[in-house]
Amino acid sequence: MKIKIGNVELQNQVILASGTVGFGLELNAMGVLDNIGAISLKTITLEPREGNPQPRIWKTPSGILNSIGLENPGVDVFLESALPLVKKFPTKLIANIGGKSIEEYVTLTQKIGDKVDLIEVNLSCPNAKGAGLAFGTNPDVVGELVSRVKAAAKVPIIVKLTSNVTDPAAIAKAAENSGADAISAINTVLAMDFDLKTGKPVFANKVAGLSGAAILPIALRVVWQMAKSVKIPIIGMGGITCADDARKFFMAGAKAVSIGTQNFVNPWIGAEIAEELEKDITKNQLRF
Ligand SMILES: Cc1cc2nc3c(=O)[nH]c(=O)nc-3n(C[C@H](O)[C@H](O)[C@H](O)COP(=O)(O)O)c2cc1C
Numbered sequence: 001m002k003i004k005i006g007n008v009e010l011q012n013q014v015i016l017a018s019g020t021v022g023f024g025l026e027l028n029a030m031g032v033l034d035n036i037g038a039i040s041l042k043t044i045t046l047e048p049r050e051g052n053p054q055p056r057i058w059k060t061p062s063g064i065l066n067s068i069g070l071e072n073p074g075v076d077v078f079l080e081s082a083l084p085l086v087k088k089f090p091t092k093l094i095a096n097i098g099g100k101s102i103e104e105y106v107t108l109t110q111k112i113g114d115k116v117d118l119i120e121v122n123l124s125c126p127n128a129k130g131a132g133l134a135f136g137t138n139p140d141v142v143g144e145l146v147s148r149v150k151a152a153a154k155v156p157i158i159v160k161l162t163s164n165v166t167d168p169a170a171i172a173k174a175a176e177n178s179g180a181d182a183i184s185a186i187n188t189v190l191a192m193d194f195d196l197k198t199g200k201p202v203f204a205n206k207v208a209g210l211s212g213a214a215i216l217p218i219a220l221r222v223v224w225q226m227a228k229s230v231k232i233p234i235i236g237m238g239g240i241t242c243a244d245d246a247r248k249f250f251m252a253g254a255k256a257v258s259i260g261t262q263n264f265v266n267p268w269i270g271a272e273i274a275e276e277l278e279k280d281i282t283k284n285q286l287r288f
Pocket of ligand 1: 018020042043064160187211212240
């Protein structure tokens, strides 16, 4: 069950996805993190962000739309207040970072240093103007940003990519060529909905990110395309609700999986999937 990202060993291949578990304090109090490979904390930015106006979450027939807008207290508050608590977790810690410029990503990386086990560079958030997705859609920009962050990083870096591009494999390749230790994919899928009462888009930001069961086939396709073009490990995510969904990511070429929206339905889902996958190994039924 153990896997390595750079020189960091995870006790198993199941990760909890950024933005769906906050800073993990509630889940840790429940004991959920004991058998999880790693937890990716909510994206942190240089300055505090209040996030987008309500509504921020909207139900769809098979998943949710969100437009949170990267609400977070900023890196300094994170380091002072949250880090001492999350350092005690019985799992590996991934700090997820988002910036408005390459310099901001570099500064965040320097400030975090080796205070966590891994850094996830979020180049794929569709809900924050001028941040995230603005960088993740062009292979040249991804290449420059990743090499600058890698040069500043004291821990291995995971580059989180989007499906909202024509050629996801080319973006993954650019990240690998520039020193990424792993890729994580996918972030939410650009989408929208209308409110029948007002006749207007549901969200102030108009567009939002779709996650949950609806995006599983999209995520599998993107991970499969990326896996054919890179050698570094891919953390597959998008729409996982059960162990069989996770198994499909391994079949597509992922080396680890991450669980997001389903945490809202069942906070134990990551631990349950890890337990199921372990049975595959003991039964020698690994199909990946
Ligand atoms: C409410 C919500 C907030 C999210 N916030 C972040 C975030 O801050 N940073 C990030 O990299 N991904 C964020 N994501 C994306 C998830 O980490 C994940 O990539 C995506 O939801 C697909 O996985 P899922 O279908 O299992 O949820 C968020 C997703 C949701 C639903």
